Amino acid sequence: MNLGMETIPLNWHEQIINLLAERIVVVDREGIILYINEAYCEFLGTTVKEAINRPVQDVIENTRMHIVVKTGQKELAAVHPINGSEMVANRFPLVVDGEIVGALGTVMFRSPEEWRMYKTKIQNLAEELKYYKTKVEKELKSKYHFHDLIGNSTTFLAAKKLAERISASNSSVLLIGESGTGKELFAHAIHNNSIRATLPFVAINCASIPEHLLESELFGYDDGAFTDAKKGGKKGQFEVANNGTLFLDEIGDMPLSMQSKLLRVLQEKEVQRVGGQKSIAVDVRIIAATHRDLEKMVEQGKFRQDLYYRLNVIKIEIPPLRKRKTDIPLISMSLLKKLGDKFYRKGIELTTEVQQRLMEHLWPGNIRELENVLERAINVLDGKTIEVSHLPLYLRDQVLESNSINEIKPMENVPSENNPIQISSLKDTLAQVEKEAILNALVVTNGNKQEAAKLLEISKTSFYEKCKLYSIR
Ligand SMILES: Nc1ncnc2c1ncn2[C@@H]1O[C@H](COP(=O)(O)OP(=O)(O)OP(=O)(O)O)[C@@H](O)[C@H]1O
Ligand SMILES: [Mg+2]
Known part of the structure; x- marks a missing residue:
């Protein structure tokens, strides 16, 4: 034929x-x-x-x-x-x-249609993959205890003491603190100090988990809930965390629709799997964390008030590093030790000038930023002493900047002949501050511009425009 x-x-x-x-x-x-x-x-x-x-x-x-x-x-x-x-x-x-x-x-x-079809398929897959990858990495990470929380300042000790005291309770905890202040560490420490310590600690990052996965991730799904659902269904993290602690990180990023579902579970203490009929009783202690201003979000209608009340039974505010500067040397030492172990570089020290610069900096990215700065320094270091030249540019230039900031503070620095007030135009001053904020954000995110834009709460486009304006690569 x-x-x-x-x-x-x-x-x-x-x-x-x-x-x-x-x-x-x-x-x-x-x-x-x-x-x-x-x-x-x-x-x-x-x-x-x-x-x-x-x-x-x-x-x-x-x-x-x-x-x-x-x-x-x-x-x-x-x-x-x-x-x-x-x-x-x-x-x-x-x-x-x-x-x-x-x-x-x-x-x-x-064809474009085919491409679009593939693209959604891939995007979902890629998102899922990324999510599970970070989750696996997280789970492999060592658990922290209160003795890992370094700091002796009164503000920090107050937060730490409160956290220690309430560990045993079953009430929900809300951890509030800027990015990199140690919210996750606190959550681990509270769990490990509670009677639930030997039971599961399950962490979910509400910001990084793709929205279409969040519900089934939290509550699980039953057989046949989706076309490619696993046989026998799958436990949600609420079930996995049963009798233990569920850490809801970045709770401020949870979509409103999910907030309602979460609230229902917290009230009824039982979950229903996606596509499932029966209710499953769960006993889970909730620790939620966010760097966002939840009260403001409630006012703006972006966060459910009833959920906020339910989570906010015990509120612990973790102070930013700039409000506990006296802790900087101690934390630096402990970070240097940790990094030294990681890079097989023991006994690394800081010069007095470096210590001073670290004390002067405002640390918008808090301890994570400090950790990144020290890690970078260790990487460019030949000997055992970190000098100013090993610091990133924005910290090297800082003395000038912080002096000029000090000079503007009339209470602390009375102008004199050898210490005159230097005033630049408001526009220049603002530009300087803006540039520093961008550089800091980039350090904190290890150069990831998208993340940095998020930290600064500006759009990616305007971030790129500003980088161009200030010649930041
Ligand atoms: N008190 C502390 N002492 C020593 N190291 C700390 C302390 N707090 C935080 N760190 C370290 O700082 C880094 C950031 O901490 P963590 O991830 O808990 O911050 P976070 O508040 O959850 O930040 P983000 O909002 O960005 O998720 C971690 O590497 C942690 O080990
Ligand atoms: Mg965190």
Whole structure:
């Protein structure tokens, strides 16, 4: 029977194939490339001549073509990272006369609709992956106790004492503090100091978990709740944390719709899995944390008042580093020790001048920022002493800045002949402050601009504009 292909001239075939699939590769049953088109090679940064007759794994990163020829299983819409972009790959075994002779692979986006479809699929997958990855990393991290919470200042000790005192209670705790002040440490310490210490401590980051996952993550799901739901359903974190503690980090970032559902669970002390009928009783102690101003969010209608009251039974405010400057030397020492262990660099010290600069800085990113600064210093250090030159630029320049700030404070610094008040225009002063805030945010986020923009609570666009304005790379 004539199937049509025979009547198509042979020299048309390649063009037809290339029009059907943008990027295509054919391997034999050993996984050796028999055919690969130019578009694919271009995308891979190679040439047809170089790629042909080579093992496919050597040419295409993360490929599974050599596996498909073994398994004989086709793989459709598989996410395939190449060159840092997430592509969608289809892989088919080629079967001739009932035998696998090789495999055909395509990587492509043929139409905008298809691309959109793939994109949502990938985006969800990528988000889920990222979420689980950080969760696994978190769970592997050591647990903290109160003795890990360093600081002797009165403000800090007050918070720490309160936290210690209420550890045993079953009431909800709300930890309020700027980014990097140690909210997570407090949550761990409270749990480890409670009668629930040997029972689960489950942490959920409400900001990083994709919205479409949050409900099933918290409450679990039953068989058949989704098309690809696991057989037998899945426990939610409330169930996992049963009899223990559930740490709801970044609670201020929880969408309103979820807030209502959370409130219901807290009131009724039972959860219903997504797609499930029966209620499951749970006994969970809640510790919530946020860097946001929840009261303001309640006023603005962005956070449910009833939920706020329910969480705010015991409120612990963790002071920012700038309000407990006397703790800076002690914390630096403990961080240096921790970092020293990590990098196998023992006995690292700070010069007096560095200590002074650390004391003067305002630390918008708090202890995490301090940790980043010290880690950076250790990385650029040859000997054992951290000097000013090992600090990031914004801390090196600081003396000038902090002097000029001091000079503006009339109470502390009476102007004299050798200490005149220096006034620059308001515009320049504001620009200077803005620039410093951006630089600080970048240090805190290790150079991640998107995160930095979030910290500063400005849009990404305006962040990039400001970076350009102040020549910040
Ligand atoms: N009192 C402390 N003593 C020593 N190290 C601390 C202290 N508080 C926080 N740290 C360290 O600072 C870093 C940030 O702490 P943590 O993650 O608990 O902050 P956070 O308030 O949860 O911040 P974010 O809001 O950014 O999540 C951690 O590496 C932690 O080990
Ligand atoms: Mg945190």
